[in-house]
Amino acid sequence: MTNNNWMLPEGIEELLPQDAARLEIMRRGLLDLFSTWGYQYVIPPMLEYLDSLLSGTGQEIDLQTFKLTDQISGRTLGIRADMTPQVARMAAHHIHNASPTRLCYLGTVLQARGAKIEKSRSPIQVGAELYGSQHIKSDVEIIRLMLETLAVSGLQEVHLDLGHVGIFRGLTKKAGLSDNQEAELFDALQRKATDEVDELLTAYELDAVWQKAFFALLSLNGNLVVLEEAKSSLSVGGDEVLNAIAELQSVASMLQVIYPALPLYFDLAELRCYQYQTGIVFAAFVPGFGSEVARGGRYDNLTAQLDKSLPATGFSADIKVLSRLSALKVEVARECILAPNLDDIDLQTIIRDLRASGRAVVQQLPDEQQTPAHTAELGRVNGQWTVSE
Numbered sequence: 001m002t003n004n005n006w007m008l009p010e011g012i013e014e015l016l017p018q019d020a021a022r023l024e025i026m027r028r029g030l031l032d033l034f035s036t037w038g039y040q041y042v043i044p045p046m047l048e049y050l051d052s053l054l055s056g057t058g059q060e061i062d063l064q065t066f067k068l069t070d071q072i073s074g075r076t077l078g079i080r081a082d083m084t085p086q087v088a089r090m091a092a093h094h095i096h097n098a099s100p101t102r103l104c105y106l107g108t109v110l111q112a113r114g115a116k117i118e119k120s121r122s123p124i125q126v127g128a129e130l131y132g133s134q135h136i137k138s139d140v141e142i143i144r145l146m147l148e149t150l151a152v153s154g155l156q157e158v159h160l161d162l163g164h165v166g167i168f169r170g171l172t173k174k175a176g177l178s179d180n181q182e183a184e185l186f187d188a189l190q191r192k193a194t195d196e197v198d199e200l201l202t203a204y205e206l207d208a209v210w211q212k213a214f215f216a217l218l219s220l221n222g223n224l225v226v227l228e229e230a231k232s233s234l235s236v237g238g239d240e241v242l243n244a245i246a247e248l249q250s251v252a253s254m255l256q257v258i259y260p261a262l263p264l265y266f267d268l269a270e271l272r273c274y275q276y277q278t279g280i281v282f283a284a285f286v287p288g289f290g291s292e293v294a295r296g297g298r299y300d301n302l303t304a305q306l307d308k309s310l311p312a313t314g315f316s317a318d319i320k321v322l323s324r325l326s327a328l329k330v331e332v333a334r335e336c337i338l339a340p341n342l343d344d345i346d347l348q349t350i351i352r353d354l355r356a357s358g359r360a361v362v363q364q365l366p367d368e369q370q371t372p373a374h375t376a377e378l379g380r381v382n383g384q385w386t387v388s389e
Contacts, residue, residue: 011114011121013320023124023323026153027106030126030319033152034104037145039128042103044086050078056302057085057276064111081111083125084314085276088302091131092310100132106319120320127296127316134311136247139280139298140254146294146315147259150284153319154328155293159263161283162251163270165297166244167230168217171237175210189217189269209236221267224252230268244279251280276302280313286325293321337387338374339363350378350385 008014015023031041047053049070054062064081080086083105091101106126114121128145130138143160150158168189172182181204188196197218201211216233220226227249234241252264271281279298286293296315339351341364351361362372376389 009121011111011119013120013122015320019323022326023319026319026323026326026328027124027126029152030149031104031106033148034128034145037102037128037148039102039104039145042087042090042105043107044080044083044090044105046108047077047079048086050076052089053078053080053085055085055089057082061085064113066110066112079110081109082316083107083109084127084129084299084316085302087127087129087314088131088299088310088312091129091312097132100130100138102128102130104128120318123318124320125316126319126322127314129312129314131310131312133313134300136250136280137254138311139313140251142296142313142315143251143255143282144258146282146284146296146317147262149315149317150286150294150322153322154326155286155322156327157287158293159265159285160255161265161267161270161285161292162248163267163281164244164248164279165271165277165281166247166279167234167237167241167268168271170240170244171210171213171217171234173240174237175206175214177204185214186271190271192218192269194218213237217269220269221265223264223266224249226266226268227252234268247280282315289321289325293317293325334360335376336372336374337361337376337378338372339378341366347378347385354387 034041047068050065050067054065061082066079066081068077068079069075070077087103087105091103095101095103104127107124109123109125111121111123126149128142128149130142147158147160168186169182172185177185181200185197185200188200197215201214206214213234213236216230220230220233227245230245231242234245248266252266255262255264270283271277276299277297278300281295281297283292283295285291294315294317296313298311298313300309300311302312337354337359339347339361351363354361361378362374364372376387378385379388380386381388
């Protein structure tokens with residue numbers, strides 16, 4: 001029988017030196033980018049008490065969360081599947097700023113099921129969150145930072161997909177749907193299941209005007225013209241729905257000034273992370289990849305579940321995906337100086353000094369069968385240790 005003890009669980013990956021070096025270069029670049037925008041780096045814990053970890057997040061993250069029992073307290077712990085709720089907790093309870101708070105993060109998360117396209121269950125999540133501002137310009141700032149993140153990562157031909165949770169939520173509220181009915185209809189809309197949407201609306205016995213409005217969500221996708229159509233098709237939803245549409249138009253207008261060539265797409269039935277998002281939602285796509293490469297949105301109510309109301313907006317991405325899709329030609333090879341296998345105090349001093357200056361030095365070992373790969377060598381020249389190419 002073949003011994004497969006070296007194999008990894010499905011959806012769990014390892015990065016070999018070349019890929020790891022490439023990803024590390026990108027990681028440093030992104031954290032430097034966030035710093036120039038005023039975002040402070042935080043490191044949330046890998047696991048927390050489950051009730052704290054999942055507070056206000058909804059069923060989707062619950063199903064993605066690995067759970068285990070703490071041998072000390074006996075309480076149930078969860079391994080983070082998404083760092084956004086953790087950063088929200090940190091902002092709500094540990095960072096007390098009168099002005100808006102800008103935080104960023106980067107670390108591995110574990111997911112019980114993994115992404116639909118990637119199948120990875122161990123993404124390296126990178127993201128940024130802005131707390132304390134409800135102004136539409138804070139949403140625009142986060143979208144801009146997401147686009148700059150993708151640019152620094154070397155992703156090309158980015159398309160931006162925009163939506164607003166308030167449109168669907170406003171319609172269901174005005175139509176008087178129950179929580180169960182809202183959840184059923186939401187699920188059918190996400191799957192673009194036209195027949196199922198029709199059956200649900202008939203079963204709810206809504207007036208024809210409401211059936212027409214909800215059914216219109218399936219076709220309200222495309223360019224800016226869609227938003228003008230939505231004002232007419234969804235006017236039955238009242239001010240809450242119309243204000244949400246107006247917010248989308250404002251965001252689009254600001255983005256077009258800054259990024260006139262950026263393709264914008266609107267899908268009023270696509271509502272990512274609906275359980276805790278409250279406003280503008282967005283996602284970035286690139287050609288040839290069947291899922292979003294980054295996504296985010298407003299989630300004003302999440303910190304309220306943590307006993308402190310704090311408006312918030314943010315985005316996240318998997319840096320492993322960004323690294324793999326990147327068009328950047330990152331040079332990860334570096335100089336390596338080979339030092340001989342000698343117990344010489346002067347040699348050790350020069351090796352230490354070279355390493356302190358940032359140069360790589362490998363010293364040969366007595367039992368090596370093959371000389372290590374190198375670009376230069378340390379040798380004695382006129383009694384002095386010298387690096388020779």
